[in-house]
Amino acid sequence: MSAASNVDLSVSIGGLTLRNPVMPASGTFAEGLEKVMDFNRLGAFVTKTITRELRAGNPLPRVVERPGGLINAIGIPSKGVPYFIETIMPHYAAYDTPLVVSISAPTAEGFASLAAELSIPGVAAIEANISCPNIEEDGKAFAMRAESTQKVTRLLRTATELPLWVKLTPNTGDVPEVARAAEAAGADAVVVANTILSMAIDLKSFKPCLGNIMGGLSGPAIKPIVLRQVFQCAKAVKIPVIGCGGISTADDAIEYMLAGASAVQVGTATFLQPAAMTTIIDGLEAFCLRRETPRVADLIRGVIIEEADEPDLAWLDPVS
Amino acid sequence: MSIQLDQAHTTAMPIATAAGSACSGAPWKASIVAELAEVVRNEAVNAEYRHLVVNCSEEAAAAQPGQFFQLLCPQPAGEQPFLRRPMSLYGADPDRRQVEFLYKVTGAGTRGLDTLKPGDRLDIMGPLGVGFALDPGWRHIVAVGRGAGLATLAPLARAARANGAQVTAVFSARRPDLLVSVDLFHRHRADVIAVTDSEQTSGPANVERILRRLIADGRCDAFFTCGSSRLMRVQQRLAREVGLPGQVAMEQQMACGIGLCYCCVRDFNVNGEIVNRRVCWDGPVFDLMEALP
Numbered sequence: 001m002s003a004a005s006n007v008d009l010s011v012s013i014g015g016l017t018l019r020n021p022v023m024p025a026s027g028t029f030a031e032g033l034e035k036v037m038d039f040n041r042l043g044a045f046v047t048k049t050i051t052r053e054l055r056a057g058n059p060l061p062r063v064v065e066r067p068g069g070l071i072n073a074i075g076i077p078s079k080g081v082p083y084f085i086e087t088i089m090p091h092y093a094a095y096d097t098p099l100v101v102s103i104s105a106p107t108a109e110g111f112a113s114l115a116a117e118l119s120i121p122g123v124a125a126i127e128a129n130i131s132c133p134n135i136e137e138d139g140k141a142f143a144m145r146a147e148s149t150q151k152v153t154r155l156l157r158t159a160t161e162l163p164l165w166v167k168l169t170p171n172t173g174d175v176p177e178v179a180r181a182a183e184a185a186g187a188d189a190v191v192v193a194n195t196i197l198s199m200a201i202d203l204k205s206f207k208p209c210l211g212n213i214m215g216g217l218s219g220p221a222i223k224p225i226v227l228r229q230v231f232q233c234a235k236a237v238k239i240p241v242i243g244c245g246g247i248s249t250a251d252d253a254i255e256y257m258l259a260g261a262s263a264v265q266v267g268t269a270t271f272l273q274p275a276a277m278t279t280i281i282d283g284l285e286a287f288c289l290r291r292e293t294p295r296v297a298d299l300i301r302g303v304i305i306e307e308a309d310e311p312d313l314a315w316l317d318p319v320s
Numbered sequence: 321m322s323i324q325l326d327q328a329h330t331t332a333m334p335i336a337t338a339a340g341s342a343c344s345g346a347p348w349k350a351s352i353v354a355e356l357a358e359v360v361r362n363e364a365v366n367a368e369y370r371h372l373v374v375n376c377s378e379e380a381a382a383a384q385p386g387q388f389f390q391l392l393c394p395q396p397a398g399e400q401p402f403l404r405r406p407m408s409l410y411g412a413d414p415d416r417r418q419v420e421f422l423y424k425v426t427g428a429g430t431r432g433l434d435t436l437k438p439g440d441r442l443d444i445m446g447p448l449g450v451g452f453a454l455d456p457g458w459r460h461i462v463a464v465g466r467g468a469g470l471a472t473l474a475p476l477a478r479a480a481r482a483n484g485a486q487v488t489a490v491f492s493a494r495r496p497d498l499l500v501s502v503d504l505f506h507r508h509r510a511d512v513i514a515v516t517d518s519e520q521t522s523g524p525a526n527v528e529r530i531l532r533r534l535i536a537d538g539r540c541d542a543f544f545t546c547g548s549s550r551l552m553r554v555q556q557r558l559a560r561e562v563g564l565p566g567q568v569a570m571e572q573q574m575a576c577g578i579g580l581c582y583c584c585v586r587d588f589n590v591n592g593e594i595v596n597r598r599v600c601w602d603g604p605v606f607d608l609m610e611a612l613p
Contacts, residue, residue: 032579038348063583065402271576
């Protein structure tokens with residue numbers, strides 16, 4: 001379709017050019033999707049989060065559905081670095097699609113050493129999942145605060161020359177401030193955001209629905225919230241913002257790009273429609289054709305805010 | 321005891337390999353598809369179970385015994401099931417391009433399925449997972465099932481017959497009127513031994529007596545089971561004692577159904593080591609001896 005339509009779907013994310021702005025969200029992608037879609041059509045691959053330590057993951061149940069989304073607490077099961085390099089990486093080498101490796105660690109130094117170890121041929125970028133607990137700060141996620149985000153990003157920056165994406169949490173009061181901290185410390189892009197901390201209780205047993213008690217909400221239910229955060233972050237930083245939160249359709253992806261996203265990650269939608277990503281790519285192209293937009297990148301930050309429409313954030317935010 | 325995540329290994333040959341996976345060079349073709357299938361029938365077969373038949377694509381109709389589909393269930397009044405629902409294959413007919421399911425209405429998803437009428441569309445995704453494998457050398461196999469497990473085992477009747485193996489089915493239910501698949505097994509010339517709670521014949525001791533007799537008569541080259549941990553343990557004990565192979569179809573709550581999310585993992589005992597596997601992708605059919613209840 002691209003060849004015939006002449007729409008340029010490519011986007012540039014901090015020095016890395018993607019053939020289109022659509023990629024999976026970490027944790028919702030694996031080799032199995034190869035049976036569903038042509039991997040050479042994706043903008044990028046994003047792996048499940050890799051940790052240095054072997055992790056079994058959380059107790060079951062790990063997922064519960066709620067209207068418009070699901071709450072998960074998988075717990076980042078990981079088979080470690082050698083397994084990833086020897087078994088997982090070769091699988092993606094057959095494709096002409098950049099491989100973005102998601103990493104996590106319990107300390108800032110752990111993040112840096114893992115990024116250094118994974119800065120190898122075949123890896124196109126590092127996505128640091130800093131929404132995980134920081135054991136140096138009582139288990140509070142790195143991305144909860146600007147200071148801890150700046151510290152871990154600075155160490156990561158010295159550890160790798162690969163494009164560095166920092167994945168932020170939506171569960172903090174001032175996401176744009178955290179995004180600015182990541183930018184100041186040398187991140188090439190920020191991914192906004194992750195799942196929203198949530199809970200569900202079973203009315204028969206009176207027990208939490210998840211083995212981990214709390215989990216992260218994803219799916220269409222969170223889209224308006226994360227879209228707002230992408231809009232705020234895109235105003236706060238100059239580096240690209242990658243939108244991630246409840247994107248199921250091309251319209252969702254376009255809305256995110258207009259809000260300021262340079263690319264989008266699709267996760268939960270793949271659980272419902274396994275070919276969601278390629279459907280979204282087709283839809284983006286069709287939209288650009290219809291609007292006579294020669295390049296999909298022209299949509300980025302395209303939202304039109306009239307002077308008089310500037311939101312009064314102080315009034316909107318009941319906390320301030 | 322160390323915990324590992326591992327790929328499942330099957331010992332016998334698959335009944336047929338699923339459509340080939342993509343490789344660079346050849347034009348890419350999907351082997352797992354989500355499609356809008358047309359409902360042909362959706363009727364009660366007894367007080368608990370309903371039989372759903374849909375017209376589908378060639379790829380879906382090529383589903384093998386033990387595989388499953390992820391159904392995007394219609395929303396029943398007042399409820400919003402979000403995820404797809406895994407449903408084991410009850411029957412597949414490549415010639416008529418149909419697949420069949422047997423389900424019990426238990427939650428929002430199956431209440432949605434209950435609303436389907438002939439001519440309606442249902443979004444089905446599959447075939448998924450690793451199904452049963454039949455060794456061409458097996459002359460007699462024994463299928464032991466309870467509850468929804470009877471539906472999962474049903475496609476074995478036809479496959480085993482096509483493979484030249486005689487099937488003895490030991491089916492367990494609360495009451496005789498709740499047994500399903502019996503006629504289907506009879507049609508494929510299988511022997512069916514029904515045991516029920518109401519007749520007090522379904523206890524593990526009686527099932528063990530039945531299985532020991534089948535083994536003694538040379539009518540059990542392998543066990544196939546689904547739907548009861550208690551009966552699985554009986555078969556594991558006998559299989560170990562006599563040195564018989566076996567396969568079990570496991571159930572688990574799922575989200576993606578294609579190995580992405582790790583919601584449906586279970587523990588397996590692989591040579592004394594506890595290994596985590598995904599029921600949707602590494603299974604749902606596993607080696608009987610490695611399964612843990």
